[in-house]
Amino acid sequence: MFAVSLISWYKKNYRKLPWRNTNEPYIIWVSEIILQQTRVDQGLPYFKNFIERFPSLASLAKSTEEEVLNQWQGLGYYSRARNMHYTAKYIFTHLDGVFPNEYNELIKLKGIGDYTASAIASFSFNEPKAVIDGNVYRVLSRVFGILNDINSKEGKNRIKNLADSLLPKNEHTTYNQAIMEFGALICTPKAPKCETCVVTDICYAKEKGKQLSLPLKIKKVNTKTRYFNFLIFQLNDFIVVEKRTDKDIWQHLYQFPLIETSKEIEDPLALKKLNGDIINLKKVKHLLTHQVIMASFWHISIQTLPEKKSYLKIPLSDLHKYPVPKIVENYAKEYLTIN
DNA sequence: AATGCGGGGCC
DNA sequence: GGCCCAGCATT
Structure with missing residues (x-):
């Protein structure tokens, strides 16, 4: 029995993680959002800091977006x-601060999709909904031999039907945790630990030697290269930052004034018709999932800080108050340390 | 159905 | 250098 085996394995082998000690929906929600497309090891310190800074839905709702992004800085x-x-404010204001307690309501909230709604429903409200995340796709496609592309409608439907049929209605909470933990620790993407697997005797992939070719994912990656020139205008202890507002990466984060070009440039000052002294130039290659950012940081000593509606003149010592992309954080830490 | 959205760890 | 991670929103 698939579910029984996984539950039994889980009870002996699960990691003790802070969000497993509670069924409080706010805590579960925060943990699930942080763990979207994010490994436990990477998300764990963010979870702890986030809950410490925003211990309740009310505290999150009463904060500014900037304060929230500041906590999120570096996580992506x-x-x-x-x-x-947005959702914290919505629940606080329009739902009397009470977290929706069923899948059909949870799914309506911004930022909550099928996986997260199922997780909160199962973990917080004892509603039997099967969670389907990357682990589940991998485990089920391997064990039960789902050969369809899991990005296709057919593949998703088959996994969905399979997941629903396997869900034990009474122990769904533990089972949901178990299958994901099993995928994370045993049925891993590379080098799965088949020698310690508890369902190896029924596993299609093990029998056929197809562990590494399942799940089948057909996708094309078109990585584009972009050239960012960050201008760090400095006058005494003041610098200039601006908020990113476009529908682009790092929306609502701050950065140094940016000139994006189609290729590397020699002299941004000439381009901007500005007079100043370049006192540092640092080039950094920053890798995102589908973009390569070729960044140049031009540190410019200038007599008059440039004016623009979107420019904020701030003391260098205040820079840490603004949420910034990792690449900006890295530069600031190395070259703009105050003290 | 396809695309955009971060950063990091692993091979 | 590619792949993937406790996905979701938008087009």
């Missing part, structure tokens, strides 16, 4: 933080 996929802040 910042729409998660923006949507959480």
